[in-house]
Amino acid sequence: MAVTLKDIAAAAGVSRGTVDRALHGRGDVSPEVLERVLRIAQELNYRPNRAALGLAALKKPVRVGLLLPSERNPFFDEVIRGARAAEESLSDFGAAVLLESVRGYGSAEHLRAFAALEERGAGGVCAATVDVPEIRREIRALSARGVPVIALNSELSECGCLSYVGCDYRQTGRIAAGMLLLLGLRDPRILIVTGSNRMRGHNERIAGFLERLREAGVAFETAGQVECEDDDAAARRLTLDALQRGGASCVYVAGAGVGGVGQAVREAGLLGKIPILAFDDIPATRSLVRSGAIPATVCQQPFEQGYRAVKLMFQYLANQATPPARWIARPVIKIRENIEEKDGEV
Amino acid sequence: MAVTLKDIAAAAGVSRGTVDRALHGRGDVSPEVLERVLRIAQELNYRPNRAALGLAALKKPVRVGLLLPSERNPFFDEVIRGARAAEESLSDFGAAVLLESVRGYGSAEHLRAFAALEERGAGGVCAATVDVPEIRREIRALSARGVPVIALNSELSECGCLSYVGCDYRQTGRIAAGMLLLLGLRDPRILIVTGSNRMRGHNERIAGFLERLREAGVAFETAGQVECEDDDAAARRLTLDALQRGGASCVYVAGAGVGGVGQAVREAGLLGKIPILAFDDIPATRSLVRSGAIPATVCQQPFEQGYRAVKLMFQYLANQATPPARWIARPVIKIRENIEEKDGEV
DNA sequence: TTGAAAGCGTTACCAA
DNA sequence: TTGGTAACGCTTTCAA
Numbered sequence: 001m002a003v004t005l006k007d008i009a010a011a012a013g014v015s016r017g018t019v020d021r022a023l024h025g026r027g028d029v030s031p032e033v034l035e036r037v038l039r040i041a042q043e044l045n046y047r048p049n050r051a052a053l054g055l056a057a058l059k060k061p062v063r064v065g066l067l068l069p070s071e072r073n074p075f076f077d078e079v080i081r082g083a084r085a086a087e088e089s090l091s092d093f094g095a096a097v098l099l100e101s102v103r104g105y106g107s108a109e110h111l112r113a114f115a116a117l118e119e120r121g122a123g124g125v126c127a128a129t130v131d132v133p134e135i136r137r138e139i140r141a142l143s144a145r146g147v148p149v150i151a152l153n154s155e156l157s158e159c160g161c162l163s164y165v166g167c168d169y170r171q172t173g174r175i176a177a178g179m180l181l182l183l184g185l186r187d188p189r190i191l192i193v194t195g196s197n198r199m200r201g202h203n204e205r206i207a208g209f210l211e212r213l214r215e216a217g218v219a220f221e222t223a224g225q226v227e228c229e230d231d232d233a234a235a236r237r238l239t240l241d242a243l244q245r246g247g248a249s250c251v252y253v254a255g256a257g258v259g260g261v262g263q264a265v266r267e268a269g270l271l272g273k274i275p276i277l278a279f280d281d282i283p284a285t286r287s288l289v290r291s292g293a294i295p296a297t298v299c300q301q302p303f304e305q306g307y308r309a310v311k312l313m314f315q316y317l318a319n320q321a322t323p324p325a326r327w328i329a330r331p332v333i334k335i336r337e338n339i340e341e342k343d344g345e346v
Numbered sequence: 347m348a349v350t351l352k353d354i355a356a357a358a359g360v361s362r363g364t365v366d367r368a369l370h371g372r373g374d375v376s377p378e379v380l381e382r383v384l385r386i387a388q389e390l391n392y393r394p395n396r397a398a399l400g401l402a403a404l405k406k407p408v409r410v411g412l413l414l415p416s417e418r419n420p421f422f423d424e425v426i427r428g429a430r431a432a433e434e435s436l437s438d439f440g441a442a443v444l445l446e447s448v449r450g451y452g453s454a455e456h457l458r459a460f461a462a463l464e465e466r467g468a469g470g471v472c473a474a475t476v477d478v479p480e481i482r483r484e485i486r487a488l489s490a491r492g493v494p495v496i497a498l499n500s501e502l503s504e505c506g507c508l509s510y511v512g513c514d515y516r517q518t519g520r521i522a523a524g525m526l527l528l529l530g531l532r533d534p535r536i537l538i539v540t541g542s543n544r545m546r547g548h549n550e551r552i553a554g555f556l557e558r559l560r561e562a563g564v565a566f567e568t569a570g571q572v573e574c575e576d577d578d579a580a581a582r583r584l585t586l587d588a589l590q591r592g593g594a595s596c597v598y599v600a601g602a603g604v605g606g607v608g609q610a611v612r613e614a615g616l617l618g619k620i621p622i623l624a625f626d627d628i629p630a631t632r633s634l635v636r637s638g639a640i641p642a643t644v645c646q647q648p649f650e651q652g653y654r655a656v657k658l659m660f661q662y663l664a665n666q667a668t669p670p671a672r673w674i675a676r677p678v679i680k681i682r683e684n685i686e687e688k689d690g691e692v
Numbered sequence: 693t694t695g696a697a698a699g700c701g702t703t704a705c706c707a708a
Numbered sequence: 709t710t711g712g713t714a715a716c717g718c719t720t721t722c723a724a
Contacts, residue, residue, distance in 0.1 A: 002437065004701060015711045020703065027704095028709050050438040051404070052701030054397030055716045059703075091348065092396040094716095171684075178683030182528055182641050212683065295528050330687050333679040337524030337558065338517075341676050350717055361695045366719065374693050398717030401700045405719075438701095695724075701716105708711080 003044040011040045024320070048319070054093035057318045061094040064313045065122030066306075067113045067129060068152075071103035074282040075256075075302055076128070079153065081344060082306025083126075086314070095314045098122050105130045114138050118147060123317045126165070126309040128153040131200060135159075148316065150323070152309045153302075154201060162316060163323040165309040167300035169201040172331050173208025173254070176277045179296040179333065180250065181216055183275055188218065191248035192225040193239055195255020205254040205279065223248035228257040232284075235260030236267075243268045251276045259284035262293055281334055281343075289339045301329040303344035349390040357386045370666075399665050400439035407440040408663045410656050411468030413459045413475060414498075417449035420628040421602075421648055422474070425499065427690060428652025429472075432660070441660045444468050451476045460484050464493060469663045472511070472655040474499040477546060481505075494662065496669070498655045499648075500547060508662060509669040511655040513646035515547040518677045519554025519600070522623045525642040525679065526596065527562055529621055534564065537594035538571040539585055541601020551600040551625065569594035574603040578630075581606030582613075589614045597622045605630035608639055627680055627689075635685045647675040649690035 009016045014033060021027040022037035023046075029037075040046075066083050070076030080099065087097040098120050100113035110129045117125050125142065127149055129135050136159035139149045148162040155164050180188065194202045206225075213220050223246035228235035235257030242248070243264060251274065253261050258278045265271050271293050278285045281299045288294040312323035334341075355362045360379060367373040368383035369392075375383075386392075412429050416422030426445065433443040444466050446459035456475045463471050471488065473495055475481050482505035485495045489506045499512040526534065540548045552571075559566050569592035574581035581603030588594070589610060597620065599607050604624045611617050617639050624631045627645045634640040658669035680687075 002701095005703095006701075016702080017704085017712075018710060021710090024703095030709060033709085049401075049404075049701050051397050051400030052438075052716090053703090055395075055401055055700090055718095056702040056704085058395075058397070058716050092398075092717095175681070175683040178681045179528075182525075182681065184530060330689070331684055333681065333684065335521070335524045335528065335679065337521040338677055338679065343676070348717095352717075362718080363696075363720080364694060367694090370719095372720095376693060379693085395717050398700090399719090401702090401716090402718045402720085404700050440700095693724105696722090698721085699719090703715085705714085706712090708709105 002049065003046045004049065005046075007044060008037060008040050008046055011044070012037050050319075053319050057094040059094075061096060062124075062314055062317045063096050063098050063120070063122050064310050064317070065117035065120070065125035065127075065147075066097055066099045066152075066310065067110065067117060067125055067127035068099070068101055069104055069110075069128060070101045075280055076101075078302035078343070079128070079306035082303035082308075083310045084306075085303070085344065086307045086310035090311065090314050093314070093318065095310075095318070097310055107132050107134050110135060111138055114142065118142065118145075122147065124148045124150070124162070124313045126150045126152045126313055129156070130154070131156045148313070150309050150313050153305055154199075163312060163325060163327065165305055165312065165327045165329075167305075167329045167331060169204035170208035170211075172279060172298045172300060173205035173210075174212040175298045175331050175333065176205070176252065176279070176296075177209045177212035177216070179298070180213070180252075180275070180277055181218065183295060185249055185275070187249075188220045189223045189247065189249045190220055191223040191239065191242050191246060191251045193235060193251060193253045193255075193257065193261055194225060194227050195230040195257065197227055199255065202254045206252075209252060209254075228255070228260065230256035232257050232260035232263070236263045239264035240267055243270065249274050253278040255279075256282075258282075258288065258294075262288045265293065281339065286339055289334065289336055292336065296333055296335045297339075299332040299334055301332060301343065305329055307344075348395065349392045350395065351392075353390060354383060354386050354392055357390070358383050394665070396665075403440045403664045405440075407442060408660055409442050409444050409466070409468050410659045410663070411463035411466070411471035411473075411493075412443055412445045412498075412652075412656065413456065413463060413471055413473035414445070414447055415450055415456075415474060416447045421626055422447075424648035424689070425474070425652035428649035428654070429656045430652075431649070431690065432653045432656035436657065436660050439660070439664065441656075441664070443656055453478050453480050456481060457484055460488065464488065464491075468493065470494045470496070470508075470659045472496045472498045472659055475502070476500070477502045494659070496655050496659050499651055500545075509658060509671055509673065511651055511658065511673045511675075513651075513675045513677060515550035516554035516557075518625060518644045518646060519551035519556075520558040521644045521677050521679065522551070522598065522625070522642075523555045523558035523562070525644070526559070526598075526621070526623055527564065529641060531595055531621070533595075534566045535569045535593065535595045536566055537569040537585065537588050537592060537597045539581060539597060539599045539601075539603065539607055540571060540573050541576040541603065543573055545601065548600045552598075555598060555600075574601070574606065576602035578603050578606035578609070582609045585610035586613055589616065595620050599624040601625075602628075604628075604634065604640075608634045611639065627685065632685055635680065635682055638682065642679055642681045643685075645678040645680055647678060647689065651675050653690075 143160045151164045153166040226238040285297045315321040494508040497510045572584040661667040
């Protein structure tokens with residue numbers, strides 16, 4: 001049978017309340033008692049019972065804020081599903097999720113959303129936001145006010161975040177390169193379509209991709225790099241233009257806008273003739289995988305990310321369990337034969 | 347705030363104990379009270395609180411039996427890791443796992459292991475066993491005695507199992523075919539190495555593989571099919587023989603014995619020249635993926651399977667939550683670039 | 693057939 | 709600085 005507070009109390013000759021205060025540093029405890037209790041807890045390898053923690057936590061429910069650029073963004077819909085699943089499975093422990101859904105990555109709107117979450121009583125916030133000074137300042141201020149922040153999906157530079165939950169973009173780029181290698185293209189000529197040069201994740205995906213190709217000693221060259229601002233219309237225009245001018249044998253899409261890229265490749269009469277490598281499992285990639293235009297897409301488990309972020313934040317708030325500095329989603333390769341598998345059984 | 351027993355008791359004008367008995371059909375409850383309580387619970391959408399359930403369940407701990415052919419089998423080591431992880435995360439709810447590890451698939455030994463688990467007080471058993479009459483009879487008998495069984499990793503024909511937790515072998519075969527298609531081999535000549543023609547999973551993997559190739563309209567032919575009894579030495583010998591005789595441009599390994607296959611391909615001077623398609627992430631496949639001999643291996647999340655089986659069984663025993671008839675692990679494609687990712691964060 | 697109460701492990705509040 | 713106690717939601721046992 002597991003060691004309980006009561007066991008420690010008995011061994012230390014004090015009451016359970018005192019043990020509780022000693023272990024959690026709340027309230028006053030005399031130095032001797034403190035030392036004794038901590039030592040005994042250590043020796044007995046005390047681990048608090050989660051069921052009991054949960055039951056007790058019901059008395060003061062915890063609200064986890066969620067800030068996502070999820071307006072009209074199917075990727076973040078999955079993150080939300082995961083967060084809701086976590087809410088559901090933690091609701092018996094007193095958890096609730098507050099969602100602020102914004103459109104795009106404008107920092108003014110993100111700042112408003114942070115304020116709204118605090119206003120609504122969030123005890124902590126999981127945020128997929130932008131790595132700019134004004135946001136970092138806000139996060140530092142929130143943390144100082146006792147509202148910790150977990151960076152979700154987009155990593156943030158030093159700003160006191162509790163943790164990063166997301167993928168390793170460089171690594172997913174390397175995996176995309178691995179799939180390209182399997183295709184066995186001779187001397188590939190690669191057109192790179194990125195979302196934005198300001199998005200760290202997109203840059204890392206490109207760096208990882210090229211790094212791996214170089215490592216493998218492939219005689220590749222690039223047929224240019226275009227920036228589509230994650231917009232399908234721009235992606236279509238720029239890709240078509242580049243294809244007609246540059247003659248690529250392969251397109252690498254580091255960000256969104258895949259639908260536009262597919263359209264351009266079709267208009268150039270190259271659909272199914274040159275492979276498109278892309279990321280994530282969203283309707284646009286999914287349909288191109290089905291048609292064979294995308295041989296493989298490298299996904300990052302958005303459901304899991306949402307689930308994890310909420311769960312880690314809750315455990316921190318309710319049980320003061322410190323999350324790992326980084327929780328990295330395992331990359332998932334999807335091809336035509338497994339693109340229909342659905343994610344998110346928990 | 348969620349609806350509690352107390353709320354129902356108040357609404358029905360009875361005590362909490364009565365509500366409990368009514369909802370769970372234990373003890374005597376008058377028809378009128380029963381009807382009233384059930385109706386109110388329904389209306390209020392009552393969902394028992396898991397933390398409280400867990401806390402109360404601590405009083406009578408639940409033991410989940412685990413029967414695995416895991417002696418000298420790295421695949422099942424992962425299943426065990428998953429089961430232990432589940433035990434750990436459920437230990438605060440009164441769960442314990444009893445492991446019986448056997449060598450191979452001999453039904454006599456499996457029967458002994460079933461008996462041992464019952465003897466040791468297992469309230470339910472998760473078993474990776476063989477689909478033969480004497481085993482099915484034992485499972486029926488166990489179930490009748492109130493010890494339910496979940497089929498783990500190997501599906502069993504009708505024998506009253508509570509659930510099947512494992513992969514869809516046909517589907518993983520199709521995915522392997524998908525990877526072969528991506529490689530773009532012209533008119534592939536495929537040597538099929540199976541573990542055993544008596545293993546349903548192996549047969550299904552072959553069927554799915556061939557089915558998908560046919561669907562895709564590939565002009566393939568087989569360079570024979572050999573049966574290695576999941577043994578490396580046999581696999582090496584049979585593969586070498588077949589390669590020298592038949593001249594395959596690709597080897598498909600449906601079961602274990604991959605290490606032997608790799609050895610044979612090397613001895614035939616074909617390592618890295620003809621692709622080997624295999625399953626699971628075990629040391630043998632892993633090292634062949636690293637060296638490039640296996641372009642891709644299709645894995646079935648053994649950790650998850652172990653975790654899931656134990657968790658479902660526990661929830662059934664402790665909270666009478668009926669598990670789904672089938673819990674199918676999502677297949678995972680591993681190539682050189684993601685073979686080092688480690689599984690089993692829960 | 694029903695109700696009352698104790699107990700599971702933890703937290704939080706009030707009194708000493 | 710400490711101890712006692714009620715409370716969280718559910719199960720179980722004992723009395724009525």
